[in-house]
Each structure stands twice: as C-alpha cells, then as structure tokens.
Amino acid sequence: MDSQAIATQPGVHDAHAEHEHAPHLRHHFESVEQQREASSFGMWLFLLTEIMFFGGLFTAYLIYRNWYYPAFVVGSHQLSIFLGTLNTAVLICSSFTMAMGVHASELRKRKELVGWLVATFVLGCVFLGIKAVEYHEKWEKHHVPGLNFSVQDFTHPTDAEEKPLPMDMAQKTQVYFSLYFAMTGMHALHMIIGVSILLILIVQAWGGMYTQGHMTTIENFGLYWHFVDIVWIFLFPLLYLISRHQ
C-alpha cells in the first residue's frame, strides 16, 4: 500500500495518535517485546548463515590437514604463539567491553555506553594491527602463496629441530598458508566491517540514540561481535596450537 492509498483511508492516519506507544515501535509489531524478539531472531538467522560460511572453511582445513599432514605441521610452526595468544586475549577483552556496552544501553547510561563502545573499537583496531604485523612477517619470510612464496624454509629448514620435507610435500605448505590467509583474512574482513559499524554506532550513541529505550541495534551488533570472537576462538587453536609436537 503506498502512502497515497493510506491517506485516502479515513481514520488510518489518525490511528497513530489514538494509542500510546514507544516512539521506536514500528506499526507492524504489537509490542516492543515482539519487535525485539523478531529482530533478534532475524539476527540469529543471519549468524547461522555465517556459521555455514565459516564452517565450509573449517571443513576444508580439516580435510586438507589430514591429506597433507606433514606440510600442515611445519606450516603451523611458522606462526607466532605469542602474537596469537595476545590477539586472542585482545579479542576476548573486546567481547567483554561489548557485553558491558549492551548492559550500559539497557540501563540507559549514555556516557558509559559510548565509553564501552570506544573501548571495543580500540581493541578491535589493536587486533587488526597485530594481525597486520603477522601478515607482514609472512611476507618477509616468503610464505604468501601466489604472491611471494618460497619452499626454502621447508626443504632446508634453519631450525635444527625441524625435519626437511621432500619437495612435493614442501610445496603443499602452500595449501596450509592459503587456508591460513583465507580463514584469518575472512575473519579480519568481518573485524573491519565490525569496527566500521562501531564507528557509526559510537556517533549515534553519543547523540543519545540507544539510551532512550531503543537498543536492538546495539544488541544485534553485540551478537555479531561475539560471533566474530567465537570464530577466532576456533581459528586460534586450529591454526597455531594443535601441531606443536608433531
């Protein structure tokens, strides 16, 4: 029904004035609770498609790791456990600050909300910064398949504890690094989208948008942010940790 059709129906337009309701309640919902439930349900459906998306990458990792096991073991030895652990801690901190942000929004505390959102934003940027340092190191060590890759480290390892791989298996480390870049890259892309949205939310929250009863946007963004955190919780052990002793 277009706006003109609404205007020609007497009474429909006045319906707005007849009953009291929260200004953020849309007319096709019966109550604020129903509206909130519907938007949360929609957000979860979106997150399920994200689970399937990352799930495909995880399955590929699982299968290739079993196919080219020695290549995946030496590949994972090239990652820095220290930077990986640091980044995990940073991301968990950002999830905590985000949860506190949702809490502040529920309590309608504007300055607190802005503070927590800024903290989340900063931590998100720190994560991306550390990730950039790691990527840069990969580039310097010639571990970027397709652009800058050399099997030298795997056929003639400098570390005495590392066994040299035969040429054909050493080539397969490219599969490991391809998956490393695909998985952490998609995760980083989600982080970049996340901090971009956060920037908008911070400006809006500063203007008092999410501390007057309407908070589904903050709540749903929180769900997104925590989901990205969960993806990293699985990426970290799978890429960095599980092949330390092989």
Added chain:
Amino acid sequence: MSKHQHNEVLDTEPTHHESHIVSPKIYGMIFGALLLGTGLTVAASYANFGVFNAVVAIAIACTKAVLVILFFMHVKYSSRLTKLTVAAGFFTFLVLITMSMTDYISRAWGLW
C-alpha cells in the same frame, strides 16, 4: 505429573523476549573464565598428548564458545524460539561436517 501441570511448568519459560538484564558480575566471571581457557589451551599445546592435543584444544574452544553464546549472547536468558534456532543451526552444521567426513573417510583414507 498430569498433562495440565506439565504445561504449566512449560509456560513459566519465557515465550518472548523478556528484558532480563545480566549483571556485570556475571560478565566479569565469564570474561575471567574465557581468559583462563585461553591460558589453558596455550599451556596444553606445550604438553605432549599425542593425538589428543587436537581433542583437548577443540574441547576447550567448544567450552569457551558455549560460554560466549550462553552469557555474552544472552541465549541462556532468551526465548525458546531463539534457543531452538541456535541449537538447530549448530546441529545442522554438525550434520554437514559429519556427512562430509564420512564420505572422505570411506574413500581410501590415508592412501593418497
């Protein structure tokens, strides 16, 4: 328990999103548990459990993920619809991964 009583018990569960405010204390505890889990999984990776290194790492990761989903993402306090949606999603994901792996394992696993 009669059927009527049983229904009454079910009815006490929220059928829609009630504004349940989780206290910062709970967030703090979950935050601590997640950091502890991170420390634990790193420490466990330095110990040699053979094939169980991967199992331990994934078990810790799953525990952390469940904590995030239940408390940070409020699923523990959400409606049955949301709980069902989340559970159905993860279940479907597990079915897909299991079926794929079943296929690969049954085709000359390890003989490449």
